[in-house]
Amino acid sequence: NAGVTQTPKFRVLKTGQSMTLLCAQDMNHEYMYWYRQDPGMGLRLIHYSVGEGTTAKGEVPDGYNVSRLKKQNFLLGLESAAPSQTSVYFCASRRQGGYGYTFGSGTRLTVV
Amino acid sequence: GQQVMQIPQYQHVQEGEDFTTYCNSSTTLSNIQWYKQRPGGHPVFLIQLVKSGEVKKQKRLTFQFGEAKKNSSLHITATQTTDVGTYFCAGFIAGNKLTFGGGTRVLVKP
Numbered sequence: 096n097a098g099v100t101q102t103p104k105f106r107v108l109k110t111g112q113s114m115t116l117l118c119a120q121d122m123n124h125e126y127m128y129w130y131r132q133d134p135g136m137g138l139r140l141i142h143y144s145v146g147e148g149t150t151a152k153g154e155v156p157d158g159y160n161v162s163r164l165k166k167q168n169f170l171l172g173l174e175s176a177a178p179s180q181t182s183v184y185f186c187a188s189r190r191q192g193g194y195g196y197t198f199g200s201g202t203r204l205t206v207v
Numbered sequence: 208g209q210q211v212m213q214i215p216q217y218q219h220v221q222e223g224e225d226f227t228t229y230c231n232s233s234t235t236l237s238n239i240q241w242y243k244q245r246p247g248g249h250p251v252f253l254i255q256l257v258k259s260g261e262v263k264k265q266k267r268l269t270f271q272f273g274e275a276k277k278n279s280s281l282h283i284t285a286t287q288t289t290d291v292g293t294y295f296c297a298g299f300i301a302g303n304k305l306t307f308g309g310g311t312r313v314l315v316k317p
Contacts, residue, residue, distance in 0.1 A: 195240055
């Protein structure tokens with residue numbers, strides 16, 4: 096089992112460019128989450144999904160959009176990247192009624 | 208503002224010594240989880256505590272949930288270099304999403 100796979104692992108964007116981060120899980124988990132991690136800030140929730148076709152805002156949703164067209168995939172989009180979005184992005188999943196989250200290995204994004 | 212706070216933010220420990228890191232919530236938690244993130248890695252689930260006053264052990268790690276379910280602690284005995292990393296606590300404050308503390312970064316001096 097691969098668990099939670101994030102692509103790409105690294106990316107450099109110019110201000111104003113757009114991109115999509117892909118998260119794929121093969122554990123049949125219902126819940127999926129996108130977090131960003133900045134130094135000294137811990138993990139902050141961007142958006143999450145409790146099932147296929149559903150999404151909801153987290154703590155810091157501005158500047159991001161998400162889609163969950165298939166249960167196994169959760170996409171995070173940046174429509175117009177800004178330097179403030181330079182961060183490490185983690186995707187996580189959890190099965191309904193389960194305990195801990197399973198995290199992907201992260202995407203390190205730099206916006207210049 | 209951040210609803211789950213962890214102290215200290217940094218912990219420098221001599222190899223072989225014990226230390227404790229603390230987690231405090233502004234609201235009562237249904238449960239609390241702990242994660243470990245190695246340098247350059249991703250968070251890995253360690254444990255979940257559910258009951259008031261609950262204590263669980265994993266080898267040299269002891270986790271405790273406060274009586275009021277608003278605080279928790281992680282105690283590590285005989286620290287080893289393999290304990291290096293950032294330890295996060297997290298609680299379900301609202302709905303199906305975890306709120307993470309800022310983490311305690313542990314550095315071990317050999």
